[in-house]
Amino acid sequence: MSFDGAFTHAMVSELQSALVGGRVAKISQPYPNEVMLTVRNNSHNQSLLLSAHPTYARVQITTIPYANPATPSNFTMMLRKYLDGAILVKLEQVANDRIVQLTFSARNELGDQESIALIVEMMGRHSNVFLIDRGDNRILDLIKHVNPDQNRVRSLLPGATYIAPPAQDTVNPFVDHEAVTDLVATYPAAPVLAKALQETYQGLASDTAHALANALHEPGQVTDLFDAFFDHFNHPIPTLNQFASNKTSFSAFPIINDAITGMQNFESLSILLDFFYQDRAERERVNEQAGNLIHIVRNELKKNRSKFKKLQQTMAETEHADEFRIKGELLTTYLYQVKRGMTSISLPNFYDNDTPMTITLSNQIGPSQNAQKYFNRYQKLKNAVAFVTEQLAKTQEEIDYLSNIQAQIELASPKDINEIRLELQQQGYIRVHQKRGAKKPRLQISQPEQFHSTDGTLISVGKNNLQNDKLTLHTAKKTDLWFHVKNIPGSHVIVHSDNPTEQTIEEAASLAAYFSKARDSASVPVDYVNVKRIHKPNGAKPGFVIYEGQHTAYVTPTTDLVKRLQG
Known part of the structure; x- marks a missing residue:
């Protein structure tokens, strides 16, 4: 089931009971399209996520930790100006659409009471979050500014009057069920009925409409089945x-679908969405934040692989260096037979039972210069061996x-990207433009991720080279x-631990395999050794170490084990 109007209805009910009456204690924008409000209500802090992500737009309470950016965005500053300490007095859905309005009571700089709203429109790539002055319905700011030539229906810029998205000619299914009996009679086949339901009722995604169509074919009165579904x-x-x-997919309740092989229930819709979106949304957030890093690393890899290939070709040429030396020696030995103006000559090769060897000559130079030319090429290739060997090792x-x-x-995870960016800056892959005299920014290296084995032993996992x-x-x-x-x-x-159990060793090896490029492989070899046997060579790049005396375990990493050890 998608995060459609019907699911939004269920989510709004959950958020109303948890948040209405609470006070905004903290505001941040950890990611470009997402805002986090910490609302304190009933002596508990709840992190409310308002997402205008083009793929994962949603509103929910979340427990997934996030990294707060060092410099707040302009939108964050506007939110803090108007909503810091405000009371959430109302949280409602617009009809059965994917629009949620949060109304706050706040005091302005003069101490006067004012009504401020946050409106979240969850509409795919058109998703947005608006900060609205309820006094004159003016847009104070919005998370995505849209140029007038991109949207001529309504202005999506600060200072404009907020105009709701154009209404669709559909019916709110939580209010009216009159048309459903005729639809079932007109469209008896479930797939066709599902499309008709979507066209008639507001806020039904394709999967919700199909689930409703299947439910309406159960025994019973059609209107009763319709009302029971909603x-x-x-x-x-x-x-x-x-x-x-x-x-996997999520739904507000168990639905009828023959393709479903298993179900898992959760305490709340928000916990369900945290579980469902964690990996998907995390990957999107990383791609957003690390887009330029991915581009830089790919280009550097492409450049170095091309360089390595050329060096290999040069090394292959050096294998024929002795052939140039032999030709030079033959020309020197039989110099009296070589005449100026020749383009080639065949001479007996005393290194190969006097088998004749044909030698190409330049007709622009004399016999001795031709011989010297071959000696020079031989020496150049021999000298190249040491250089190319060194360059091959460095390039690899x-x-x-x-x-x-x-x-x-x-x-x-998103919080790791800043440290990877810092490392690439330190290694010279990213240029940092600093004002003269300004101090270099220092980034505190974050703590590695913590896990606990089945017997409670602490296991730490580094997520980047620093x-x-x-x-x-x-x-x-x-x-x-x-x-x-x-x-x-x-x-x-x-x-x-200096004496972990075999189970802990296997679990740690599984973590090492999971947090590696072999995550999706089976029977992954993992080396393990005491830390005292780990050494870092002088001048080695971050993360590179050498070791000896290791043991090797073979494991198959699984997500379930990682989540269990994390919990």
């Missing part, structure tokens, strides 16, 4: 639906490092166990 949204049973294809090291960064971005270095080289004890996937980019994992 009454489920007033008394939701938050459900995660699992399909044979391993895909660069490719390994960038591949590791690429894997870390793929596995990163965390990995700090965790392995500075935080971990020499007697702790260190884990890393074998010859594959991944996280450093530390078991904070």
